[in-house]
Amino acid sequence: MNTYKTPLRDIDFTLFELFDYSHHCRAIGQGSLDQGLVNALFDEAARFAEEVIAPLRAVGDEIGCEMNGGVVNTPPGFKEAYADYCSAGWPSLSRALAYGGQGLPQSLGVILSEIMGTPNWAWGMYAGLSQGAMHTIETHGTDEQKQRYLPSLISGRWTGTMCLTEAHAGSDLGLLRTRAVPQQDGSYRITGTKIFISSGDHDLTDNIIHIVLARLPDAPTGTRGISLFIVPKMLTSDDGSVTESNAVSCGALEAKMGIHGNATCLLNFDGAQGWLLGEVNKGLNHMFTFMNLARIGSGLQGLAHAELGYQVARRYARERLQMRSLSGVKNPQAEADPIIVHPDVRRMLFTQKSLVEGLRMLGYFASITMDLSQHAASAEERQKAADLLGLLTPIVKAFSTEAGFESANLALQCLGGHGYIREWGLEQNLRDCRIATLYEGTTGIQALDLLARKILGGGQGIETLTDEINRLCLSCNGDDQLAAHAEQLATLSLEWQTINQMIGARAQVNPDEIGAAAVDYLMYSGYLVLAFLWLKAERVAVQQLTEPVADAGFYHAKVATAHFYFARILPRTLSLVKAIESGAGNLMTLAGDNF
Structure with missing residues (x-):
């Protein structure tokens, strides 16, 4: 039975409260796009995702695609769902008006891919890759090519x-x-x-x-x-x-x-x-026009599998009765307590929640930056956004997929043996997730791009990001807890610069130092960027809670998850720094035929 629900409240928080999407839309010439219109759009997308796409996930896994006589057939229901998707106009959302598109921001198209892809990533890929093809032809095609191919691609008639x-x-x-x-x-x-x-x-x-x-x-x-x-x-x-x-x-x-x-x-x-x-x-x-959009999409795949797994694990942990809490009975009406009371289960759920919501913030941050790189008012602003997007793209692709796989794996672990069988869908979720760290450039390839090209190669994106981090940290001085987290973040930001200098100096002597440090460096960068975003989210939540609000529990949960992230996830950077500092030598001591 499908129980997936689109996380509309968190999507709304991330877009409109964290990133002030209404202001963003005005900055890129989309001032008529208000919160009510966006939420109505996502409400309808969520209905379609939950009612039409989600039920096909298990069917797609069990039956798969088949080739008969040179003809490839998709699983039952896929073709009908795609026809409904096209009839509703979804493929045209963020494409050019001149060729039949709706002309809405690219960021909305990226978020739509999360909504449509999370309940059934295999189905969502057919539509997602088409967006990359359209974007590439829009950017590099001749007028004749645009006229010939874009209308049918934008309508969804072709993929x-x-x-x-x-x-x-x-x-x-x-x-x-x-x-x-x-x-x-x-x-x-x-x-x-x-x-x-x-x-x-x-x-x-x-x-x-x-x-x-x-x-x-x-x-x-x-x-x-x-x-x-x-x-x-x-x-x-x-x-x-x-x-x-x-x-x-x-x-x-x-x-x-x-x-x-x-x-x-x-x-x-x-x-x-x-x-x-x-x-x-x-x-x-x-x-790269196609690949970079696909890399953002792959990062959202990490988010998608993390979200899907978290929803199942959270529901199971609330319902599954097993053992008594060591600190006292929590459910005296039953013979055991729900497993959500046990600290280790809470550790796994909190880790998933902090990664799921953090990866959503990261993906939306990159997609909004993509909008600015294309449509900001001045050439200087567009270039600044392009540089920042260049820095963020390998982090979104590689960190999000690595963290997404970790989260999907924890979701399965929460269910114990029940997670390992098909009934709950988590073993499929984990298998589906595994590809995300491989295609569109493996984690190692993305890490080399980040460190060698975007950092040591003189990219300007890190300056823009560290400026934003510094401004955020300074704005948090009025609240003790925010200030403590801001101090952690500021210290890491300074350490980031020191690590860059250390690797750069070592690479002058031995170029293998770049490859030796790259993946650990990328993961360090990902945890740092998520800390920046979690501090932004915590600040918004704290401000909301200064006065009575209807959904105070939502904001309290944001604050609690930020505390968990800074206390239990961010310290992972300590071991990453030690690994980076150990250098390339320990990787090269064993002859190839001795592995």
Whole structure:
């Protein structure tokens, strides 16, 4: 039985109380978008997610996708749910007005993906990847390409994918071998094989628009010689009508640990007709438009599985009777107390709550910064936001997925043996979650991006963030508890700068110091950014509680969770610093054949 409920109260708090979304909308030219309209939008999205999408989660896992005679079929109910999703206009929410979109902020589209994805991530991926394809064509396409592809993508009539990975290359895209041979009519013939293509083929729509990385015959070696192409599954006429099949086929469906309801495909491009998207040999730069949005989306996947697991664990802990509280009977009417009274269960629930709500704040912080990078009033403000987004993106992607997996794992642990069986859905949740730390760049890849490029490479985002941290800490001096947490945060912020300098100096002597420190550094950065956000949330809650409020319990819970985070989660940074300080030497002492 589905019992998932969209956390609308926390979504509203995060958007409008923590980040003052009404002011944000005015700053990006969306002043007509008020709290009432946004909440009405999310209420309807929540209804759809709970009533239509959530019941398909177990079906998607148990039956999965199937390929028969070269045709890929999604699980029962997926196609009908997608048709209803498109009929309601959801795909067009944050897309360009000129091509049939509603023109609302990108941040609303990101939050919509959380609402639609949390109850059934495998289903949500079909729509989510299409958003990346639209965003990439909007940003880099010609007027003719926009006219040809965007209306059908925005309506949901077609979907889109991202085709990067090849079996021999993995994350080293400079090794890709897919070829693009120019034709006299201005198109290209694309030949090669891509693997791990999420939503790569399916029966939800009559066409799929693949965004494909390939190499021209005379291109430079490595990443400098990669170009980007639009390659549709079906060729179309000028009016968007499907005319004939292109030479793109699904060679196999991957047999996966989780997200069985999403078709993860091996795609063969056998001289398929494609069209250059953007500039020759700038394909990897252009594809980052898609990848960075997908990385924010992957971070939200960590949040989604954490939220889904937490809801089940919380409900179970309230209802499950087992043993008596060591501090005295709490439920004398029954033969045992509910397990939520036991300290270790509360530790697990509090950890989940602090991570779930913290990851939501982090994801929304990044999505709002994305809006500003595109639509802030001045070029200076847009660049400042872009730099901050560059810093936040690897943290959102990697930290959120690592913390989300931890939280999903704790949810299963709360149920004991009942968590390990299918009845409660938590073993599926954990399997579905596991991919999030792997695709769109593993945790290690994201950590190298953060440390090598965004920090040691001279990125400006850290200055913007530390300025915000300093202002927040100064604003908390009037309350003893807030001031204590602000002091913890300020100390860590200073330590962050010291760690940057230490790693930079060591890397001058031994470049392996960057790789040795990177993942620990990223996790340290994630815990620090969550501390910044939890202090902001605590300050809002404390201010609300200075006067009587109808939902005082909600704000008391925010304060209590902030206290837990600063007392029990933030100290994890101590061990991370010790690991970073230990250097690269202890990783290199063992010969490769002795592992």
